[in-house]
Amino acid sequence: MTPLLLSAYTATTCLGRGLDATRSALRAGYSGLAPCAFETVQLDTWLGEVAHVDDEKLPAALAAYDCRNNRLTQMGLETDGFADRVREAIARYGKTRVGVFLGTSTAGILQTELAYRRRDAETGALLDDFHYRTTHNSFSLAEFTRDYFGLEGMAMAISTACSSSAKVFAAAARQLELGTIDAAIVGGVDTLCLTTLYGFASLQLTSTQPCRPYDAERNGISIGEGAAFALLERTDAPAAGSILLLGTGESSDAYHMSSPHPEGLGARLAMEAALRSAGLNTADIDYINLHGTSTPANDAAEGKAVAALFGTTVPCSSTKGATGHTLGAAGAVETIVCALAITDGFLPGSPGTQNLDPAISVDYLKQGRAGSVRRALTNSFGFGGSNCSLILGVAA
Amino acid sequence: MNAKPLTAWIEGIGFLAPGLPDWPTARAVLRGEQAYENAPSVLPAPAILPPAERRRASRVVKLTLAVGLEAAAHAGSDVAQLATVFSASGADGHNCHALCEQLAGEDRQISPTRFHNSVHNAAAGYWGIATGAMAPCQVICAYDASFGAGLIDALGQVVLDRQTTLLIAYDSEYPEPLFAKRPVPDVAGIGLVLTPERSERSLASITVTPETTPADRLTDGALETLRTAIPAMRALPLLRKLALGEGGTVCLDYLPPMQLCVAIQPC
Numbered sequence: 001m002t003p004l005l006l007s008a009y010t011a012t013t014c015l016g017r018g019l020d021a022t023r024s025a026l027r028a029g030y031s032g033l034a035p036c037a038f039e040t041v042q043l044d045t046w047l048g049e050v051a052h053v054d055d056e057k058l059p060a061a062l063a064a065y066d067c068r069n070n071r072l073t074q075m076g077l078e079t080d081g082f083a084d085r086v087r088e089a090i091a092r093y094g095k096t097r098v099g100v101f102l103g104t105s106t107a108g109i110l111q112t113e114l115a116y117r118r119r120d121a122e123t124g125a126l127l128d129d130f131h132y133r134t135t136h137n138s139f140s141l142a143e144f145t146r147d148y149f150g151l152e153g154m155a156m157a158i159s160t161a162c163s164s165s166a167k168v169f170a171a172a173a174r175q176l177e178l179g180t181i182d183a184a185i186v187g188g189v190d191t192l193c194l195t196t197l198y199g200f201a202s203l204q205l206t207s208t209q210p211c212r213p214y215d216a217e218r219n220g221i222s223i224g225e226g227a228a229f230a231l232l233e234r235t236d237a238p239a240a241g242s243i244l245l246l247g248t249g250e251s252s253d254a255y256h257m258s259s260p261h262p263e264g265l266g267a268r269l270a271m272e273a274a275l276r277s278a279g280l281n282t283a284d285i286d287y288i289n290l291h292g293t294s295t296p297a298n299d300a301a302e303g304k305a306v307a308a309l310f311g312t313t314v315p316c317s318s319t320k321g322a323t324g325h326t327l328g329a330a331g332a333v334e335t336i337v338c339a340l341a342i343t344d345g346f347l348p349g350s351p352g353t354q355n356l357d358p359a360i361s362v363d364y365l366k367q368g369r370a371g372s373v374r375r376a377l378t379n380s381f382g383f384g385g386s387n388c389s390l391i392l393g394v395a396a
Numbered sequence: 397m398n399a400k401p402l403t404a405w406i407e408g409i410g411f412l413a414p415g416l417p418d419w420p421t422a423r424a425v426l427r428g429e430q431a432y433e434n435a436p437s438v439l440p441a442p443a444i445l446p447p448a449e450r451r452r453a454s455r456v457v458k459l460t461l462a463v464g465l466e467a468a469a470h471a472g473s474d475v476a477q478l479a480t481v482f483s484a485s486g487a488d489g490h491n492c493h494a495l496c497e498q499l500a501g502e503d504r505q506i507s508p509t510r511f512h513n514s515v516h517n518a519a520a521g522y523w524g525i526a527t528g529a530m531a532p533c534q535v536i537c538a539y540d541a542s543f544g545a546g547l548i549d550a551l552g553q554v555v556l557d558r559q560t561t562l563l564i565a566y567d568s569e570y571p572e573p574l575f576a577k578r579p580v581p582d583v584a585g586i587g588l589v590l591t592p593e594r595s596e597r598s599l600a601s602i603t604v605t606p607e608t609t610p611a612d613r614l615t616d617g618a619l620e621t622l623r624t625a626i627p628a629m630r631a632l633p634l635l636r637k638l639a640l641g642e643g644g645t646v647c648l649d650y651l652p653p654m655q656l657c658v659a660i661q662p663c
Contacts, residue, residue, distance in 0.1 A: 042504075096606070096654065105515065105516075109492075109496075112492075112496050112574070113496055113499050113500065116496040116497060116499070116500035117500045119500075119573060124572065124573055125572075125573050125576060126573045126574070126576065126577055130577065131577075132574065132577040132578045133539060133578070137485070137486065137537065137539055137578075138486070138487070138516050138537035139485075139537045139538050139539040139541075139542075142538070143539065146651075152653050152654060153606075153654060154545070154548060154606075154651065154654065155538065155541075155545070155651055156536050156537070156538045156545040156548075156549065157536065157537045157538065158534065158535065158536055158537075159515070159516035159517060159535055159536075159537055160515075160516075160517045160520070160533075160534070160535045161515045161516075161517055167534065170532075171534065171549050171552070174549070174552035174553065174556050175548070175552055177400075177556055178399060178400045178402065178552055178555060178556065179399035179400055180399050180402065180548070180552075180606075194499045194504065195495055195496075195499065195506075195511070195514060198499060198504050198505070198506050198511075199495075199506060199508075199510075199511030199512075199514065200511070202505065202506050202507065202508040202511050203508045203511060203512070250532035250533075250534075251530055251531070251532060252524040252529060252530050252531065252532065252533045253524065253530070254524035254525060254527070254528045254529055254530050255524075255525065256525065257512045257513075257518070257521050257522070257525070258508070258512040265530070266530060269530060273532075382515075382517070383512055383515050383517070383518075383521065384515060384517040384518060384520055384521025384522075384524065384533075384535075385521055385524050385525075386517055386520070386521070386533060386535070
């Protein structure tokens with residue numbers, strides 16, 4: 001593919017709001033995970049909850065969108081000056097020429113979960129103040145973002161569970177390359193809800209401790225939430241140091257709904273496709289941000305795929321011990337982590353990981369360290385066997 | 397920059413809607429050879445799944461397998477090789493209701509199967525397991541604009557990646573109380589096999605451009621009701637042209653004020 005410019009980007013997770021909070025937490029090896037104290041949830045697990053999400057007030061004209069997921073969407077958009085950069089792009093290109101491509105796993109389903117607790121006692125009906133379209137529906141965050149900026153062009157939500165907001169980069173890149181749009185707001189937002197918390201617990205995939213990616217004793221995920229965005233544009237002559245999207249790769253496991261292919265076959269296909277898309281070899285990659293959920297099956301399968309392709313030559317880490325697994329937002333969050341690694345020359349470590357799994361032979365970074373990163377690859381894999389790898393680079 | 401046209405050739409069509417169990421029936425109705433009679437959608441048992449899975453398959457899984465396999469068979473495509481784009485305005489409504497009901501009660505220990513079936517890409521996941529397709533699989537939601545959003549992304553893959561892509565646009569119903577908030581009346585879906593090159597199997601070429609003109613309507617009142625009641629059925633004006641083997645341009649509802657005009661050239 002032709003490289004695309006990330007002309008603005010931002011991330012908000014339990015590490016804090018925006019790039020500076022994220023980078024200082026990654027440098028310090030800090031984890032934002034804390035024991036679960038969300039809503040009425042009674043589970044022995046740790047969460048990566050974003051502070052002050054519910055303090056966010058949506059504009060009155062967009063009140064029907066009000067729910068935790070869109071509050072976090074707005075909070076993310078209004079961080080690091082991202083919304084201003086979007087408005088500048090709209091002024092430059094026009095309101096039909098800026099597309100919206102956002103990933104989510106559960107959007108605002110929490111709103112429906114809460115609405116089901118207060119149904120009409122006689123009829124069982126949901127109350128009038130519950131708005132399905134603008135909160136629960138998977139498109140709600142994309143439609144909110146489109147309306148927030150008064151856009152009139154294409155928009156879509158991609159919902160492939162935990163690969164959602166990696167795949168938005170591929171979909172937006174296609175439309176930019178075709179020239180159907182001139183800029184794209186890409187990203188992902190997922191927020192804590194009962195469906196995912198009790199759901200992952202039912203699959204025995206949540207840990208009772210902070211998650212420990214690639215650790216020999218890893219025993220499950222810590223669920224997080226997050227909002228991360230990038231503004232993607234075509235570029236002829238990017239300024240030196242600009243972050244570029246160099247390649248995208250997508251594949252399917254065709255294996256199982258909630259377990260990865262045991263040999264990591266789909267993961268490998270996605271990484272190979274991303275390298276092909278970028279016109280790069282494995283030796284060109286300086287850092288891999290792993291999917292690294294900290295479940296026994298994911299890390300084993302991904303580790304096999306990474307080891308088969310890269311051996312022990314490329315330093316890699318999962319940052320989910322810091323942010324938690326932000327599910328449908330993970331692809332975008334970790335793309336921003338890669339952008340920071342490139343910009344800062346700092347390879348993040350893996351808070352929580354103590355004793356590396358000896359069965360996985362990759363160059364895993366328990367501790368962060370300084371190092372030049374010119375090209376970084378990030379993996380995102382989801383339920384249903386949906387895989388996506390992205391490669392970021394820097395303009396010379 | 398000059399935009400590359402969003403163009404593809406259609407090699408296969410799958411269809412399932414209330415009163416229209418497959419593409420041959422829908423084609424006859426859209427050609428005016430047969431009257432439209434509204435009746436509950438009939439979902440075939442997916443023969444491609446092993447017997448145990450077949451019994452457990454949900455309505456959206458049966459629906460997507462039905463229209464996807466019909467389109468692939470029509471095109472003579474090997475389903476294991478096809479890239480896919482799934483686009484739906486919602487996931488499995490019955491499963492969602494059951495989860496929300498249980499999570500509102502005292503016992504929140506939901507079933508793991510219910511949980512993994514709750515993801516928007518559940519039908520896409522079962523498609524991969526059933527067909528063995530390891531190609532890219534996209535899963536989109538754009539509420540009422542889901543057909544148009546799926547078409548845009550599928551055409552992007554066809555034009556840029558030169559990859560034959562199966563678009564499966566589909567929707568299903570919620571039970572009450574969500575039904576009152578989102579009254580999709582029944583399941584319905586469309587499968588289109590889209591190729592980058594013309595072949596002897598090509599039925600027509602399509603080229604999609606954004607416009608702001610109002611959508612074409614169907615003169616038959618019941619079919620027009622179907623078009624507006626189920627998001628995937630926003631494609632009906634295009635399918636009518638394909639049924640008649642007519643060239644020309646139709647406009648489809650997308651995301652107001654943006655509409656999609658489709659220029660059709662029969663082969």
